[in-house]
Structures are given as structure tokens and as C-alpha cells.
Amino acid sequence: MTRVPGLLAPLLGLGLGLGLGLILSSLGAGAADCRSFGRAERLAFAPAARVRWLAPRGRPPGPLNPLYGTVRRFLSVVQFNPFPAELVKTLLNEPSSVKVDEVVRYEAGYVVCAVIAGLYLLLVPIAGLCFCCCRCRRRCGGRVKTEHKAMACERGTLMAFLLLTTLVLLIGVVCAFVTNQHMHEQMAPGVEAVPETLLSLRGLVSDVPQELQAVAQQFSLPQKRVLEELDGVGKSIGSTIYTQLKSTVYEVLTSVNSLGQALQLSMDHLQALNATLVELREGQRDLEPAVREHREHLLTLLQEPGCQDCTEAQSRARALELGADFDQVSPVDDVLHRLKGVPEANFSSMVQEENSTFNALPLLAALQTANMVKELKEVIAQKPEGLRTLAEEFPGWEAASRWSQALEEVEQSSRPYLKEVQRYEKYRWILGCVLCSAVLLVVVCNLLGLNLGIWGLAAREDPGHSEAKGEAGARFLMMGVGFSFLLAAPLILLVFATFLVGGNVQTLVCRSWESRELYKFADTPGNLPPSMNLSQLLGLKKNISILLAYQQCKEGAALWSVLQLNDSYDLEKHLNISQYTAKLQQELQNLKIDMKNLDLLSPAAHRDLEALQSSGLENIHYSTFLDQIQKPVVNTNVEKLAQELEGLARTQGSSVLGQQLQEEAQGLKNLYQEKVLPQQSLVANLNLTVRALASSAPNLQTETSRVLDNVTYLKGQLPTWATSILRNESECFLTREMGYFSQYVAWVREEVTQHIATCQPLSRALDNGRVVLCDMIADPWNAFWFCLAWCTFFLIPSIIFAVKTSKYFRPIWKRLSSTSSEETQLFHIPRVTSLKL
Numbered sequence: 001m002t003r004v005p006g007l008l009a010p011l012l013g014l015g016l017g018l019g020l021g022l023i024l025s026s027l028g029a030g031a032a033d034c035r036s037f038g039r040a041e042r043l044a045f046a047p048a049a050r051v052r053w054l055a056p057r058g059r060p061p062g063p064l065n066p067l068y069g070t071v072r073r074f075l076s077v078v079q080f081n082p083f084p085a086e087l088v089k090t091l092l093n094e095p096s097s098v099k100v101d102e103v104v105r106y107e108a109g110y111v112v113c114a115v116i117a118g119l120y121l122l123l124v125p126i127a128g129l130c131f132c133c134c135r136c137r138r139r140c141g142g143r144v145k146t147e148h149k150a151m152a153c154e155r156g157t158l159m160a161f162l163l164l165t166t167l168v169l170l171i172g173v174v175c176a177f178v179t180n181q182h183m184h185e186q187m188a189p190g191v192e193a194v195p196e197t198l199l200s201l202r203g204l205v206s207d208v209p210q211e212l213q214a215v216a217q218q219f220s221l222p223q224k225r226v227l228e229e230l231d232g233v234g235k236s237i238g239s240t241i242y243t244q245l246k247s248t249v250y251e252v253l254t255s256v257n258s259l260g261q262a263l264q265l266s267m268d269h270l271q272a273l274n275a276t277l278v279e280l281r282e283g284q285r286d287l288e289p290a291v292r293e294h295r296e297h298l299l300t301l302l303q304e305p306g307c308q309d310c311t312e313a314q315s316r317a318r319a320l321e322l323g324a325d326f327d328q329v330s331p332v333d334d335v336l337h338r339l340k341g342v343p344e345a346n347f348s349s350m351v352q353e354e355n356s357t358f359n360a361l362p363l364l365a366a367l368q369t370a371n372m373v374k375e376l377k378e379v380i381a382q383k384p385e386g387l388r389t390l391a392e393e394f395p396g397w398e399a400a401s402r403w404s405q406a407l408e409e410v411e412q413s414s415r416p417y418l419k420e421v422q423r424y425e426k427y428r429w430i431l432g433c434v435l436c437s438a439v440l441l442v443v444v445c446n447l448l449g450l451n452l453g454i455w456g457l458a459a460r461e462d463p464g465h466s467e468a469k470g471e472a473g474a475r476f477l478m479m480g481v482g483f484s485f486l487l488a489a490p491l492i493l494l495v496f497a498t499f500l501v502g503g504n505v506q507t508l509v510c511r512s513w514e515s516r517e518l519y520k521f522a523d524t525p526g527n528l529p530p531s532m533n534l535s536q537l538l539g540l541k542k543n544i545s546i547l548l549a550y551q552q553c554k555e556g557a558a559l560w561s562v563l564q565l566n567d568s569y570d571l572e573k574h575l576n577i578s579q580y581t582a583k584l585q586q587e588l589q590n591l592k593i594d595m596k597n598l599d600l601l602s603p604a605a606h607r608d609l610e611a612l613q614s615s616g617l618e619n620i621h622y623s624t625f626l627d628q629i630q631k632p633v634v635n636t637n638v639e640k641l642a643q644e645l646e647g648l649a650r651t652q653g654s655s656v657l658g659q660q661l662q663e664e665a666q667g668l669k670n671l672y673q674e675k676v677l678p679q680q681s682l683v684a685n686l687n688l689t690v691r692a693l694a695s696s697a698p699n700l701q702t703e704t705s706r707v708l709d710n711v712t713y714l715k716g717q718l719p720t721w722a723t724s725i726l727r728n729e730s731e732c733f734l735t736r737e738m739g740y741f742s743q744y745v746a747w748v749r750e751e752v753t754q755h756i757a758t759c760q761p762l763s764r765a766l767d768n769g770r771v772v773l774c775d776m777i778a779d780p781w782n783a784f785w786f787c788l789a790w791c792t793f794f795l796i797p798s799i800i801f802a803v804k805t806s807k808y809f810r811p812i813w814k815r816l817s818s819t820s821s822e823e824t825q826l827f828h829i830p831r832v833t834s835l836k837l
Contacts (some may be wrong), residue, residue, distance in 0.1 A: 034732035040739025043225065045218055045747045048211040048756055057193070057768045059775040064182065067175065068779040071786045072506065078109035079507035083517045089527045110500060117496040121489055124796070128485030131803075155457075155808040159450060162477075162801035166446040169794050173439045176787035180432040183780035187425045190772040191418045197765040198411035202404050211756050215748055216387040222740035226380050229737065230373050237729045238365025238593065241722050242358070249358050252600060252707075252714050253351045259707050260347020260605065262700055263612055267342060269689045273625075274336060276686045280326045283679045288322055290671055291634060294664070295320040298645075301660055313648060316641050324631040324683065329624045343608045350602050357598050365593045372587050379584075386574035390748075428498075432784065435494060438487050439791045445480030446802060449473045453809035474806035481802050484795040491792040498785035502778055510774035519547040553763035558754045571752060575745045584737060588730040595718050601711045609704050622694035629687045633679045642668040 084106050091098050104111060229236070298317040302310040456470025512518050521527050523545050601609075645665035652658040 034728075034735065038732075038736065040736045040743065041225075043221055043740060043743050043747075045221060045744070045751075048214045048218075048751055056764060057771045057776070059771065059779075064179065064780075064783065067179070067783050067786070071779070071782045074786065075503050075506050075782065078113060078503060079107075080109065081106050083508070083512040083521070085517075085521055085524075085527070088521065092527070092532075093529050107504075110503065113499065114496065117492050120492045120792070124488040124492075125485065128488065131481070131485070151808070155805070158801055158805040158808070159454070162446060162798070162805050163450060165794060165798045165801055166443055166450070169439065169446075169791055169798060170443045172787050172790040172794065173436050173443060176432070176436045176439070176784060176791060179780050179783040179787055180429060180436060183777065183784055184425065184429040186776040186780060188422065190777050191422055193768060193772045194414060194418055195411050197768060198407055198414070200761045200765055202407040202411065212390050212752065215751055215756070216390045219383060219387050219744060222744045223380060223383075225740050226737050227377055229733075230376050230380070232366070233373060233733055234366035234369030234591075235362040237369075237591070237726060237733070238362035240729050241365070241593065241725045242361045244725055245718065245721060246358070248714065249598075249600075249718075250355075252710055253354055253358075255703075255707050256601060256605070256711065257347055257351040259609070259703060260343065260351070262696065262703070263343055263347070263608060266612075266693065266696060266700060267339060269693050270332060270336060270339070273686065273689045273693065274332050276682055276689065277326060277329065277331070280679065280682050280686065283675065283682065284322065284324075284326055287633070287675045287679060290675060291320060291322060294668060294671060298664055301657065301664060304657060307648075307652065307657060310648060313641070313644055316636050316644065320634065320636045320638070320641065322634060324628045324633055326628055329628055330621050332620055339612070342612065343605075347605060347608075350605055354598065354600055361593075361595070368593055369591055372590060376584060376587050384574075384577055386576055390574045431494065432788070435487065435491055435788065436791075438483060439491070439788075439795075442480045442483045442487070442795065442798065445476045445483065446798065449476035449480065449802070449806070449809070452476060453805070456809055470809040474809040477802040477806040477809070481799050484799050484802075488792070488795060491788060491795075495785050495789045495792055498781060499789070502781040502785060505778045506774070506782055510770070510778055513770050513774065516547060519550060522546045549759065550763050550766060553759040553761075554767075556754075556758070556760050558756075558758045571749065575748060577741045577745065584734050588734055591726055591730055593722055593726055595722055598715070598718065600715055601708075609708055612700070612704050620693070620697070622690050622697075625686065625690040626694075629683055629690065633676055633683060638668050638672040638676050642666075642672070 084102075087098070087102055087106060295317055298320065299314065301307065302314045302317055450473065452469050453473030456468075456473055509518075512521075642665040645661050645668065649658040649661035649665065652661065
């Protein structure tokens with residue numbers, strides 16, 4: 001606290017110097033660029049045909065891709081025939097003339113798979129019934145009748161094959177679960193993509209004049225932005241002036257506030273010095289006779305003949321007198337008189353008020369520019385004539401509304417069917433989860449049976465073991481066999497149904513779509529019926545190639561350049577906005593902002609600082625204070641002398657003298673506590689006060705002069721700086737507002753020539769349709785039935801190995817005798833293994 005005034009001058013001087021340098025450099029920079037105001041922000045124009053832009057869909061790489069590839073290769077083996085162009089042509093044009101043998105010949109691979117599925121559906125349930133009857137007669141899946149040497153090898157081999165088969169089943173059912181869930185999750189986005197695609201195609205052929213009208217209406221976006229910024233132009237310019245001047249103004253106000261605090265602190269120290277000095281003088285006058293009396297009485301006692309070892313104490317007693325004499329220091333009444341009533345001003349409140357005034361500069365600027373802003377708004381609110389006729393003079397297409405209406409009807413009629421698709425997909429997902437869970441139950445039975453069976457085999461070596469573990473393991477294996485027979489029929493039915501649908505979608509549609517054979521088929525004359533001819537549906541006089549149109553649309557070709565509409569329509573005539581520039585420039589040059597309300601320093605604060613300058617605070621003789629402060633209050637250590645007297649009192653031969661010395665020691669202690677100690681405390685306080693004033697007073701006068709000079713200079717220069725900033729910001733504002741209109745003109749030019757009536761959504765819709773149908777639905781669909789078929793056919797070896805293995809887990813009817821049996825061992829005492837009551 002006492003060091004702050006000493007550091008005040010260099011810190012404030014450095015801060016003010018930096019602040020003035022920064023404001024001058026910012027003024028120079030402001031004239032060169034518009035960093036403070038900035039360029040026109042990027043306007044976000046809504047595309048005129050926003051529904052036509054489809055986000056590209058794609059299946060991200062994942063762990064299931066190898067499985068999808070395996071299924072596709074399998075389907076390529078099943079369906080090796082190429083795309084049946086003639087068959088599809090006949091089906092589209094003359095459905096009644098389609099021959100069944102041609103369909104069977106094309107679907108030969110699926111027919112073979114149907115035969116295999118039929119055999120499975122017939123034989124496995126029959127085998128299950130036979131096995132059930134056999135088990136009822138206790139002829140199948142029983143127990144090993146006789147133990148033999150090769151039994152361990154056979155048992156281990158069967159358990160290994162059963163474990164391997166169970167692991168294969170587990171992998172298959174996990175993959176089936178994953179693909180079933182993945183397909184279910186992808187179905188909803190795929191279904192939602194259908195109306196989205198239809199909406200995009202509808203937007204492709206929507207009425208172009210209406211889109212141009214929407215383009216013209218978006219003139220309100222730069223218009224609204226300019227009007228909004230006109231509302232805040234005064235505040236923005238005022239904020240810029242505030243931003244560029246605030247560092248200097250705040251530095252000056254901070255220095256004023258710091259100087260006011262230093263002034264208050266110095267006054268507090270000066271008043272404390274004066275009060276402490278008065279108390280010290282009064283205490284000194286009370287202390288002096290008491291010390292003298294104790295010294296005289298003590299010398300009398302110590303000089304008596306009977307006083308033993310009192311020589312050293314006599315020398316201390318002679319030094320018992322006052323050390324510091326504060327009557328010798330000069331009073332500070334004259335300085336206090338010159339600073340009477342200081343501080344008159346509340347510097348903290350004054351600086352806060354000036355800060356509030358300066359912070360209100362943006363609002364002040366907004367009020368002073370209100371009339372100019374009102375005139376500019378009237379000009380900007382008018383819409384150019386060319387934009388009003390932009391859509392009216394643009395050539396349109398006759399078939400656009402008809403095609404748009406047809407797509408709308410298709411989109412509306414497809415929604416109920418799409419909901420049904422989602423509903424049936426939910427049923428399929430539930431059925432798939434149930435069957436997968438059932439297969440998983442078989443896996444769990446096999447694993448539990450193996451674990452319990454192995455545990456029972458390990459415990460069989462113990463003579464007191466129980467066969468319950470092995471029997472439980474065998475029962476679990478037979479439970480798995482039973483579940484396998486029950487699941488065979490529903491599994492093969494679900495597998496073949498999903499295989500037939502998903503396989504044909506992949507081989508007939510997806511494969512030819514990806515190779516673009518479908519586009520070539522559609523381009524071949526006569527393949528499509530007249531009702532599906534694209535050129536006639538669009539009302540074109542010339543046939544177009546679907547494949548070529550797809551490739552051009554994929555590259556982003558626009559109908560504006562393809563149809564060369566620039567020869568029949570003058571776009572630039574409708575985009576003339578020069579009427580705004582001149583009026584904006586003329587009005588912005590008349591801006592003015594007044595800053596007379598900013599005083600920086602109130603008259604009362606000015607008087608306080610002037611009084612401080614003439615107070616003579618730095619002329620006080622602080623050295624004389626320090627000289628007396630360095631002296632002790634009493635030359636002799638009174639407390640130590642009292643302790644020495646107590647020691648002498650105990651060593652004296654005369655009890656009377658000892659009692660007198662003891663009383664004198666107690667008197668000195670009382671003197672020390674009551675008068676010396678308070679006097680020392682006052683001296684310590686005086687030391688702090690004097691040193692604080694001595695360190696701050698010399699620099700305080702210099703800093704006061706510097707602050708007064710800076711305040712006077714800044715108050716004179718603020719209007720000049722504000723005018724320079726205002727001129728530069730007005731130019732920047734004009735450039736910024738013209739930037740909004742320039743953005744609009746460039747956007748209209750690009751929108752009309754590149755985006756309106758572009759056919760890129762068509763190619764994107766076709767690509768997305770292939771991705772949704774083939775990658776997002778067909779691939780998980782086919783992977784699901786493939787994994788389920790995997791599990792279905794591996795149930796057969798699981799049944800076989802489970803039945804064979806369960807025999808070895810049950811108790812053996814007749815165990816093999818060994819050379820270590822009880823009959824061959826001499827002197828063997830039989831051990832009781834069981835006791836039946």
C-alpha cells in the first residue's frame with residue numbers, strides 16, 4: 001500500500017504515452033483500410049429451387065463390406081445370365097405374351113436353390129420326427145454301453161467338431177443379428193428418400209418464372225440488410241470512434257482515478273502524521289517525569305552500601321532517560337491548512353461518470369444521424385423496375401406444369417404404400433430377431449452342454465463323483481437338438497423367401513443399374529412403351545438419350561447454356577442498381593458527431609489537483625522525523641532493566657533492600673506497559689506514515705502536472721480525431737452497403753444461368769436411388785438371409801455332433817477293467833464307494 005504512490009508516476013506516464021501513440025497509429029491505419037468497419041458480410045441467399053438439390057448418399061466403409069462382397073459373388077454364381085433385355089421388353093410392352101419357360105431358363109439358379117430348400121424343408125423335419133420316436137423308445141442318443149481304449153479319442157474328436165460347429169453357428173447368428181438390425185435401421189431413411197427424390201424431380205420441372213419471381217423477391221435480403229445497417233449506422237460509426245479512442249480516453253481517466261486515489265492516500269497519511277505527532281508529544285510530556293522519578297529512586301537504592309553486585313545496574317539506571325524528542329520536528333499544520341477541504345471532488349464517481357458519458361458515444365451518434373438515416377431508407381425501400389419484370393419476360397415451358405402435377409400425384413399416392421412397407425419391414429425385423437434368438441438358444445444349449453459334460457468327465461475320475469453333471473450336459477445338448485429340429489422349417493422358409501426377393505433385386509436391377517445397362521435398355525427404341533417415353537413426357541420435339549442426359553446432368557450442365565437462352569433474354573438489363581450509389585454517397589458525407597459533453601476532469605477535481613500542486617507536501621522535512629524515529633523512546637531497555645532488578649532483589653542479603661528493588665522492578669514494568677509501549681507503537685505508526693509520504697510526495701507533484709497537461713491536450717484533440725475517424729468510416733460504410741447489392745447481382749446471375757432449371761438433381765436422384773435400393777437395403781437384406789442360411793444349414797452338423805457327443809457324457813454301463821483294478825492288486829483293501837439302505 002505504501003509503495004503504490006512511488007510507482008505511480010512512471011507507470012502512468014508509460015501508459016499515457018502508449019495510449020497516445022496507439023490512437024495516432026489507429027487514425028493512420030483507419031485512413032488506409034476498413035478493418036474497423038469490415039467488408040460486407042456474406043449473404044446467405046436461399047436457392048430458388050432448394051428442393052432440387054439432393055445430398056449425395058453413400059454407404060460408408062464398414063466391417064460388413066466383406067460380407068456384402070461375398071454375398072454378391074455368391075449371387076453371381078446363382079444368377080450367371082446377363083440382363084434379359086428381350087424378356088423385360090416383352091414384359092413391359094406385352095405382359096400376356098411372356099413365356100414361363102423363358103422365365104424359368106433365366107431363373108435357373110434360383111430354381112436349383114428352391115429345390116435344395118424344398119429338400120431341406122422335407123427331410124429335416126422328417127428326420128426330427130424319426131429322432132423323436134427313436135428317443136421315446138430309448139434307442140437314439142443313449143449312452144455308451146462299454147468303455148474301450150479308443151473312446152477318449154472319439155469323444156475328444158466329437159467334442160472338437162461340435163465346438164467348431166457351435167462357434168460357426170455363433171458367428172453366423174451374430175452376423176444375422178447385425179445385418180437384420182442394420183437393414184431395419186436403413187429401411188426408414190430409404191423409404192423417406194422416395195418422397196424427397198420425387199419432390200426434387202418435381203422442382204426440376206417446376207415453373208421457371210415462379211423461380212425467377214422468387215429470385216427477384218430475394219432482393220429484400222440485401223435491401224433488408226442495408227436497412228438494418230442504416231438503423232445502426234450512427235451507432236456503428238460511434239462505436240468505431242469509441243473503439244479507436246477508448247484506449248487513450250481510458251488511460252487518461254485511469255490516470256485521473258489513480259491520481260485521485262494517491263491524493264486521498266496522501267491526505268490520509270498527512271492527517272495521520274499530524275495526529276500521531278500530537279499524541280507522541282503528549283505522551284512524551286507524561287513519560288519524562290515518570291522516567292526521571294524512577295531513575296532517581298533507583299540510583300538511590302543501588303548506591304546504598306549494602307547493595308551487592310549493583311555496579312552494572314547503576315550504569316543502566318543512569319541511562320534511564322528519554323531518547324527521541326518529537327518537539328524538535330517541524331509541524332505540518334501549514335500544509336494541512338493549504339489542503340483544507342481536499343479532496344473536494346469524488347474522483348471515483350467523477351471517473352465513473354466520465355466513463356459513462358464516453359461509453360454513451362454510440363448512442364449519441366445514433367441520435368445525431370437519425371434524420372439522414374430516414375432519408376436514405378426512403379430510397380433503399382424502392383424496388384428496381386428491372387427486378388419486377390425479371391420473371392414476366394423470361395421464356396417458359398409448356399409441359400412444365402403438367403409434369404410437375406404428375407410428380408406431385410405420384411408423390412402423394414406413394415406415401416400410403418411407403419407406410420405399409422415400413423410396417424411390413426417391422427414384422428420382418430421382429431421375425432428375424434425371434435429366429436436369430438432361437439438359433440442363439442441352440443448355441444447356448446450346445447455351449448452349456450459341452451461345459452457341463454466336460455466338467456462331468458473331469459469329475460468321473462473321483463470314486464465318489466456324481467454323474468449329474470454329465471447327465472445335465474447331455475440333456476442340454478439334446479435340448480439344442482430339439483430346438484434345431486423345430487427351427488428348421490421356419491428358418492428355411494424365411495431364408496428362401498428373402499433370398500428369392502433380394503437375390504433378384506441384386507442380379508436383375510442393381511447389377512444392371514450399376515453397369516448402366518438399364519440406361520442403354522431405355523435408350524434403345526422400342527424397348528419402352530409410349531407411355532414411358534421421356535421425350536414425350538417432357539413435351540420435347542426431339543428425342544433425348546437418357547444415358548447422355550444422365551452423364552451431362554451428372555457433370556452439372558445447366559439448361560440455360562444448353563438451350564442458349566442468353567440470345568433471347570437480356571439478364572443484365574434487369575440487374576441495374578446504380579440509383580442507390582449516388583444518394584448513399586451524398587448523404588453519408590454530411591455526417592457530424594459532437595463530443596463536447598466529455599469533460600474528462602470536473603472543476604472540483606481540477607481545484608483539488610491545483611491545491612495539491614501548491615501545497616508544499618514535498619517540502620516537509622521528513623528527514624527530521626526519521627532521525628527521531630530511529631532513536632529509542634527510552635535509552636535504556638526498561639523491560640530488561642526490570643528483570644535485572646528482580647534478579648538483584650533475590651541475591652541481596654538485606655530483605656528490606658531486596659523488597660525495595662522488587663517494588664522498583666514492578667514499577668518499571670508498569671511504566672513500560674502503560675507508557676513506554678504505547679509510545680513505541682505510536683512511533684512505529686509514525687514511521688510507516690512518514691516513509692509513505694517521503695516516497696510518494698516528490699513524484700506526486702510531477703504526476704499531477706502531467707495529468708493536467710494530458711487532460712487539456714486530449715480534450716482539445718478529441719473532436720479532430722473523431723471527425724477524421726467519421727470521414728473514413730463513412731466511406732467504409734458506403735463500400736460495405738454496395739457490397740451487399742453487388743453480391744445480390746452476382747448471385748442472381750449465377751442462379752439464373754447455372755442453378756435454375758439445372759438437371760443435376762435428376763442424376764443425383766438416380767444415383768441416390770441406386771444407393772438406397774442396392775447399397776442400403778438390398779445388401780443388408782441379402783447379407784441377412786445369407787447369414788441365416790449359414791446358420792440353417794449348419795444346424796445339421798450341429799444336430800449330428802450333439803447327438804453323438806451326448807452319449808459320452810452319460811454314465812457308461814460297463815467300464816473297462818485295467819491292470820490297476822482291485823482284483824489284480826495284492827494286499828488291496830477294498831474301499832466302500834456307496835452305501836444303499
